[in-house]
Amino acid sequence: MKQKEKKFSQYNAAQSIFVLAILAILGLFFYYSRDQNVIPISEKRFEKMMLDQDVKSVTLITNQHLVEVALREGALAKEHYQKELKARAAWKSNSRLVYTFRIPSVKIFDKNFKEIESKMDPQARIGYMSEERSEPASFINWSLLLTLFLIYWFFIRKAGNGMAGPGAQLFNMNTLKATIFDKDNQIKVTFQDVAGMKEAKEEVKEIVDFLKTPEKFTLLGGKIPKGILLVGPPGTGKTLLAKAVAGEANVPFISLSGSDFVEMFVGIGAARVRDLFKKAKEKAPCIIFIDEIDAVGRARGKANMPGVNDERENTLNSLLVEMDGFSTNSGVIIIAATNRPEVLDIALLRPGRFDRQVSIDNPDIVDREAIIKCHSKGLKLERHIRIRQLAEQTPGFSGADLANMCNEAALIAARKNRRFVTMTDFHSAVDRIVGGLEKKNKLISPEEKKLVAYHEAGHAIAGWFLEHAHPLVKVSIVPRGIAALGYAQYLPKEQFIYQEDQLLDEITMALGGRAAEEIIFGKISTGALNDLERITKLAYSIVTVYGMNPRVGHLSFHNSKQTDYTFTKPYSEKTSYTIDEEVKAIIDLAYGRAKALLKEKIHELTLLAKALLVRETIFKSDVERLIGKRLIPEPNKDTPPIEDIPLTTEQEEIAYKEPTEEI
Template sequence: MDAPDSNDQRKPGFFGRHQWIRWVALSVLLIAAGVYLFSIALPGSSAENLSYSKFITAVEAGKVSEVSISTDGAAAGKYVSGTLFTTAIPVIDEPLLETLKAQKVDVTAVPAATSSIWSTLAGWAFTLLPFVLLGWLWWRMSRAQGDAQGLFGFARSKGKLFESTGPRTTFADVAGYEGVKAEVTEIVDFLRTPDRFRRLGAKIPRGALMVGPPGTGKTLLARAVAGEAGVPFFSVDGSSFVEMFVGVGASRVRDLFKEARSRAPAIVFIDEIDSIGQRRSGTTSFVSNDEREQTLNQLLAEMDGFDAASGVVVLAATNRPDLLDAALLRPGRFDRRISVPLPMVSERRAILLVHCLGKPIETGVDFDVIARGTPGFSGADLANLANEAAIEAVRNSRDSITQADFDAARDRLVLGRRDNSTVLLPEEKEAIAVHESGHALVAALCPRADPVSKITILPAGESLGATHQLPEVERHLYGQDYLADDLAVRLGGRAAEIVAFGQGSSGASNDLLGATALATRMVREFGLSPRLGPVSYSRADNGSGSVFDRPYSDETQATVDSEVARLLREAEARAIQLITDHRRVLDLLSSLLVERETVDGSVVYDLIAAESSTVTGAGDQRRRA
């Protein structure tokens, strides 16, 4: 499991993770309370407020001992008795004031408006509020863009550090791949005992590139190397280096390697390195990406700049090694290329056992059969298979996972979720049954084709039926006879429609697409065309980015098209002949599919065997007659 991020280790409270809101609210309340108490404690807050007329009367009566008058007319004084008072002196002409006094008019003066402490605070708040908001927005942007530990951490590395003191992943957690483990064990030995290599003058590779299809466990294998060696493990995605601002990616590369050196010995793992390590555009390209190229140049410089004796090893993973720049693969950078292929039968069994740990498995479940029935599955696919089998057991209210659950889960992943609620017309259902029966019958009659495992006419998305074939062995080399049988099987559905109904239908569109692609590769890449001979015309990507990258002439393209059409016509004619010779089996199988909707592959072979015995028996009777 991944180590928890330190930023997520926050205690829940009010406002959850946003603890700073609580502290800001408390600070505002404290400041408001202090201002209020200060305003109460101001001198003069308990003084008597007099009108101007009462003030004059008090002066004439000799009750006032002292008074102070400001320029704006505000006055404050003290009675003889010691009591304080405040008043305001009107700013008017003396004759008018004397006239008012003579007429005994009560005159009240109002002092000039003065700003209170509350209005002053409000003014300062409205002045500073825009700057506070701008600062907060910048802080949030810097965190979102750079995952920074502060305001100016935009260019910090986004690599996650997994310390050796936490939960470790070891080779025991990686099932299968014994050859790959043996190859990376040298890296583990170097990180554990570097002196043993230095004594003989040996240098460990600075970098190792793991190449393989998606889901084969390249990241898990890299973490197992770090776990076995007991060193810090820096994990980062290649896409996290590239941003819209030029120079940010290069700065993040520098920061990542700087931190790795400070914790050496350590492992730096870059996943999906093809996102930053693609071939540079060159001078002839119309489009370039300065940020990506600067990031790649900085990565090259960093891998060149550190000494192998420093104890920093770079591991990288990709499923597109053909896109990588040649400078990245040269000796001194990624010296080694470790292939992590799809697991074989024995490895699939071991991986299944790992993913089934902790799950209640019914006794009698044959993992050898399950492993043989999942060719081409990666480790991630097998983990998904085990999970789908557990879901299937829950759906059927079982307490343990049975063989049937694994079979149903495999069918769901390979054939798709089949839904019998889709309403089909009777003639459509019959046509689909004939189509799938044609695939199954041709596959069963072709000697080099993979055996038929299951046939169904239950719809799944756009697919209205499916025929599943199960290879008997793991193939790595395909002969011309196998490819020819494969073409015939792909066109078997269309051939059955032609035999049964006298015409094809739109249901063969995907079959034609796959058959055409296979025939094109046979002609262009495999050299299986007598007219073209042993010449390869594959579309090799030269990195120019040009759409006019066809490495042959129009005349050659016409020959390729003619040969592809010939192969497809021959395959279709062969399929039609096989189905015509076994028309009775086709009718029986299609009738069973209409009735049952799903038929096991053994039924096809039983029907063919029954027909053969019937024909043999009839021939013996004729010979005896």
Template sequence: MSDMAKNLILWVVIAVVLMSVFQGYSPSSSTKQKMDYSTFLDNVKDGQVNTATVKSDQRTIEGTTRTGEKFVTVMPLPDLDLINELNRKGITFKGEEAEESGFLTQIFISWFPMLLLIGVWIFFMRQMQGGGGKGAMSFGKSKAKLMSEDQIKTTFGDVAGCDEAKEDVKELVDYLKEPTKFQKLGGRIPTGVLLVGPPGTGKTLLAKAIAGESKVPFFTISGSDFVEMFVGVGASRVRDMFEQAKKSAPCIIFIDEIDAVGRQRGAGVGGGHDEREQTLNQMLVEMDGFEGNEGIIVIAATNRPDVLDAALLRPGRFDRQVVVGLPDVRGREQILKVHMRKVPLADGVKASVIARGTPGFSGADLANLVNEAALFAARNSRRVVGMEEFESAKDKIMMGAERRTMVMSEEEKEMTAYHEAGHAIVGCLVPEHDPVHKVTIIPRGRALGVTFFLPEADAISQSRRKLESQISVAYGGRIAEDLIYGSEKVSTGASQDIKYATSIARNMVTQWGFSEKLGPVLYAEDENEVFLGRSMGKSQHMSDDTARVIDTEVKLLIDANYGRAHTFLTENMDILHSMKDALMKYETIDSNQISDLMARREVRMPAEWEKDLESDDSDNNDTSSEKTEEIKEVKEDKPDVNDVDESPAK
């Protein structure tokens, strides 16, 4: 029976008792008129009383008047002369026993407020003791949701792209299925497993797969569910959660975003008496205290392991840290195949090609990519999802959504084209830089134009030459504007480029040891904030002279790469004009067209344009001559670097 049904029955019983009490107490007074004793004596003297009945308590008198009305009166004191007066007036009178129920009823009525108070107190106590935290007053009960073994359908087959992490946690499944195998050799399964990794890499999905494979009860809760405004509630919920888990052992407790409650104690300001720290202390005790928690495995997930308390990470609590990192190209291919099962695919879709073009994507990003591609196909009334939709979805995620409704003047459009062409040309000429994949002057996101570079492989580390090339490419857009329009008309469009280049140069000098004058020494400031918990102030790591040398080295590094980009663009001014013309005409150019421009060849038409022209030509065979002339006209209008005016910049 549910708690709501129990509460309803309780209130119905209280209502029935009240009705019976009042009905049993009020009948005598509802049909008889109450009369003062002095009025009764006057009526007796006037002969208005017909009959009278004296109760055995000699205080209560009931009777009727000559008119037939019933009355009741109470003598304030025993009156022995009343009998003689009734005889003189010829009034019929008799005696009766007093009703015992009236006395009991009066006792019950007098005690009823106290009984009602006790009943209300019992009701609220039952609410506070309601299991699972479902009662109205169950502040201290755990909010963990219990999922039985039949409810979890996720298995390791649904988790892709993290083979190493799956191998680390498969031991948990084996232990939960066959614990004696490990106990025979004196082995002890880890009490807790901490899943660490960037957002969207599948930490929660991996925990569900562990529960689905091991077929045990699965308690899931978020770290924020423990903390409330009332001190002590979080600790009570931790105790209740582990008590419930002990009843269902062997089982798994999954705490998502544990950094919400497991941050370092004594962080910055404040003492150790706040609600969060009490909750953390209780969790430490429950995981590894005097009482053992045999058969309970705690799995927690976070993307901020650096802020967790050291006592939480020690062996005996979270014995093992499993890193769920970003997938490599093979992992991305596997993840894409998992998500592509849910959508109808065209014949030419290859997950391997998409995986190579999405470096740095997490599992959530890839799921979003497949979903966006399906939305593009539905928007275009397609029945299947093809590579074109996947390419559009990838561009939207990487470069931002197109803002074709944004109105740009021809002058702003031309300046944007020169700016993006400067990035692309320098990117093609500097060593070890990622290849240019696509250049567009269609506003995307918050940018007026985007030059997108696609790595050929997943980058693990970067060389000094590649970092310097990135600085040169970052300044390519600003240098192009300066060469074409002069320093007086340079726009603010390079603000993010300058910030990015300066950040790389400063890290090269202060963190990565790429300065010959300063050497391989760490000069970076301590950037730990107060809430991370180590100190309120920042310690000084360098002298003023050293800071001055750092600024000088950063400036020299930027000037050198700025000058290199300036030289490349000055020597290839014809390509800069040609790429601007191509961008003004097509708005977006791909790697094939960029290769044509850099080789000073005739620029090919975009693949989409060629496809549209071919489809139009096949649909209109009767007007093939007219369509041929249109194609010829379009091709003749394509920019050719040989026809570019090589006059000096204005």
């Protein structure tokens, strides 16, 4: 209550000061803008003043149809002029009178003025001057008054009434506008709505359990983690998991973004951090969720000019102090999310602030199946929809991609006036996500179409007969996306470690398209641009990252902790020259392998290309009928399996028996 009264008194003081400032500005403006006392008169009185020789000058303002009449100094001594002067200028010294009257037109005034001068002595005639002037000062006065009133309304009244707007920003700059979810507005998302992420859900479930039953964890003297950092690629469900925590926990949940702290004014970010934790302490126990924390938690001292005070660093310092400083924040738990953990400050990641880092990667096949089932609940599906097959055909898809796939499938089915969503619609949705929108109106010449057909057939044949190539799903020469005239879709394996021969086979398969162009047409085209970009990056990774080259050796020049841009190479010019040579040798060797393979399989290459020219899209089953099933070479029998290696009795006990705990 006292805090509200304090804010109200501050508002009243600000309002009073603003009103007084408006009155002072208006008074000064009217005082300095009104240097004349204007008296309206009629044309008859003007004629009398002219005949009495009281007029000093006559000015015709043509654009306003107005005439100004100035008096001689001797005329001011007359009694009736003195009365008008005292009545008009009693508040101002050394004023002078100006008489004005309106005219219907310039021609009529000129005619009447000449008639008046004809009645006067020729030596007393003064003539008149013509000029143009801007709008009257009264219009400016009213415009200024209206502007000041609008400023008062928007910046004072709305701020005092608690409404959003510029006024609220002016007087509540330090206040952080965070979204607070409590009993009145609870989030309805729960852990049941989050498919997959089993390990990540276990981590955050502990937070919810601690807030509900803290004695379960504190009985043995343990302390709950103060912060959890959710790390993962975009679209993997970090924000959704935080919403599920809010839905499961019966405590207040404060949600905001890292960019909410960033402001151009000095000290505002740090003040907002303090305001955030002040609100959290008032509502403790509670949870704070900061999305995209890298906007405010970047490493300090990176790419800053000497002597420059970075406002973001001040905000980060305040955040570090509030998370683990002298002040205790008991009952306040922080959950943050980012897809760029490498740019975060190391002090932010230490235990005591973010005690746990939960990695949320792209889902595997089991999680993808669960995610597709979750997002397809609201769809009218055909009876025989194979969810497992869809999960197998979408490796590398994030949760957002799978949600988009389900939505695109429903839109495609509605576009085709279907009653249910079919597998064909899902396949079309996958094609659109992987290859882009189908360009049915893109007309290509027969020569280009033939070139694309042999190019894609070269990829397919090279992958079909290489041992470590990914299994083929479909080949198409239908134009898609911005510049893709065709594409081959493969089914990558769910693996995390690749051997050298697997990477070399992948490079060879990528060069199959260009090799087919050179074999069939005797020349190459620009259609292999995407393939060349991919294999160049992969070849340099083989040499400089994975240490798989014998000349360069077991060295890796990749720095995973690098957070800023650097313009220096971590190797000499001689090593750089060696790297370029080895990368070129790898690509040349793979290109020679691709050409030799396609020359050996020229018949299969021609069959597949002709089938593409006719059907435009062929699947794995069609390829099997055309050129036979894919034969996978058997493993080398010279190397005995691990089970056949003889072991001594002691070795068997150490290797296969349960170890005993030493106390």
